[in-house]
Amino acid sequence: MSRRFAVFPEGLGKEPYTYLIYMLFPLLGAFFLEGVERILTLLLLVPFLFVYRQSYWHNTYLVFVIVQAIIIGFWVYMFGPMFFWLSAYSSNMISSLSGRKRIVAIGVYILVGMAYGASKDFNIIQTSIALVPILLAVFNAYMISSIRKWNDSQRELEKAYSRIDELVKQQERQRIGRDLHDTLGQKLSMITLKTELAEKLLVSDKERAAGELREVITISRETLMQMRELVEDLDTGTLVDELIACRQHLHSAGIDYEVNGEIHSINRVYEKIAVMAIRELVTNVVKHSAASWCRINVSRSAGGVLIDVVDNGKGIDGAVPNHGMTGLQGRIGLINGTIRWESGEEGTVVQLFIPLPKSVEKVGVVS
Numbered sequence: 001m002s003r004r005f006a007v008f009p010e011g012l013g014k015e016p017y018t019y020l021i022y023m024l025f026p027l028l029g030a031f032f033l034e035g036v037e038r039i040l041t042l043l044l045l046v047p048f049l050f051v052y053r054q055s056y057w058h059n060t061y062l063v064f065v066i067v068q069a070i071i072i073g074f075w076v077y078m079f080g081p082m083f084f085w086l087s088a089y090s091s092n093m094i095s096s097l098s099g100r101k102r103i104v105a106i107g108v109y110i111l112v113g114m115a116y117g118a119s120k121d122f123n124i125i126q127t128s129i130a131l132v133p134i135l136l137a138v139f140n141a142y143m144i145s146s147i148r149k150w151n152d153s154q155r156e157l158e159k160a161y162s163r164i165d166e167l168v169k170q171q172e173r174q175r176i177g178r179d180l181h182d183t184l185g186q187k188l189s190m191i192t193l194k195t196e197l198a199e200k201l202l203v204s205d206k207e208r209a210a211g212e213l214r215e216v217i218t219i220s221r222e223t224l225m226q227m228r229e230l231v232e233d234l235d236t237g238t239l240v241d242e243l244i245a246c247r248q249h250l251h252s253a254g255i256d257y258e259v260n261g262e263i264h265s266i267n268r269v270y271e272k273i274a275v276m277a278i279r280e281l282v283t284n285v286v287k288h289s290a291a292s293w294c295r296i297n298v299s300r301s302a303g304g305v306l307i308d309v310v311d312n313g314k315g316i317d318g319a320v321p322n323h324g325m326t327g328l329q330g331r332i333g334l335i336n337g338t339i340r341w342e343s344g345e346e347g348t349v350v351q352l353f354i355p356l357p358k359s360v361e362k363v364g365v366v367s
Contacts, residue, residue: 008056014362016056022086023049029079041078044071052089061093065105073112077119078233084113084133094141095148102141108136115211164252167334185224191216242275243296246282250294253286270335273305274354277328277339281309281350290315302335304355312347 007015023045030041048071051064065239068090077084087109094105113134117127169183194212201209243259278296291313299306332352333338343351 007053019089020049022089025083026075026079029075031084037078039358041075044074047071048089048136055093060100061096062105065090065097065107067321068111069105069108071236073116076112076116081116081130081133084130087134087137088140092144092173094138095144106138109137131360161269164334166293167271168225176216187219191223193217194219222332239271239274239298242278246278246296249282249286255286255291256293258295258297260296265286269336270354273331273335273337274305274352277332278307278309280328285309285311285313289315289348301353304353307352307354310347311352315343315345315348 006254026045030038033041048068051067055061055064068159069087072086075086083345090109092106094102097105110131110288110328110352113358114127116122117130120126122130194216198209198212198216201212247257247259282294282296289311294309294311297308297310299308331340336355339350341348343349
């Protein structure tokens with residue numbers, strides 16, 4: 001199947017066509033000329049437009065810029081310095097050049113302008129004025145280059161965020177796998193063993209069999225509760241929602257609490273990691289620390305948000321499984337954040353630092 005011919009790349013829309021309106025100037029100017037000069041002016045439209053089209057398909061920009069500069073120089077000589085404004089056609093190509101090639105391209109245009117000034121016996125001021133359109137075209141080229149670099153950096157940033165999100169999901173799958181194995185897997189194994197034992201005891205010792213079945217009911221209820229907790233852990237809301245949930249969790253556990261500070265909006269991937277980290281820290285306080293008091297504080301720092309979780313329990317060393325803080329460090333490290341803690345007989349202080357890669361707005365206060 002043959003490929004359909006396209007004047008410009010389809011992804012650019014109508015933008016390349018809009019610039020063609022400026023070709024009316026040399027086209028109309030040609031009708032004020034006569035003989036060879038008119039024919040030459042019209043003929044030069046062909047290579048100029050060809051170069052303009054090719055600049056969107058190929059990367060030999062320096063050659064294209066030189067060709068356009070020479071053609072524009074001829075039109076300027078024939079019609080006047082206002083045709084230097086056509087140098088804007090070269091801005092996009094100059095922006096794509098780098099190093100010496102960009103300097104050469106700019107130098108060619110300046111030489112064309114100086115040659116025109118010399119041919120008309122212009123003084124320095126008149127020549128400088130004639131060069132203004134060229135300088136604006138060069139400035140526009142640098143603006144286009146800056147915008148292109150910014151767009152490229154944004155695309156790279158989005159790729160990085162996507163990669164971080166994938167790593168977070170991978171770690172969450174591993175954590176869920178550990179939880180299923182360490183809790184639900186063991187409980188289900190106990191249910192199976194006790195059910196098999198009760199089946200064997202039904203004939204010989206019905207009372208003991210009934211006791212085993214009652215234990216199976218108790219274990220199944222505990223398993224159902226743990227399953228619900230696991231499902232709730234999969235739902236990561238905002239920081240504001242999580243801190244409100246932390247207050248309810250601590251209150252339900254009979255732990256005095258203090259939750260306050262300014263809550264800031266951050267990139268969603270970063271916020272998700274922060275929410276999961278806070279949730280795990282508060283869960284550790286409730287399940288393992290034997291604390292009677294807990295404080296959660298959120299504050300702004302240079303380049304990020306600080307989250308402090310403090311309790312008066314028995315400390316991390318004796319309370320939290322070995323993989324607990326290691327897992328937290330792994331998650332926070334994915335976003336170049338940090339986690340520090342101090343633990344002893346008087347309790348534990350955990351400090352999370354969440355970087356802010358984008359603009360931050362205060363979205364709530366919890367107190």
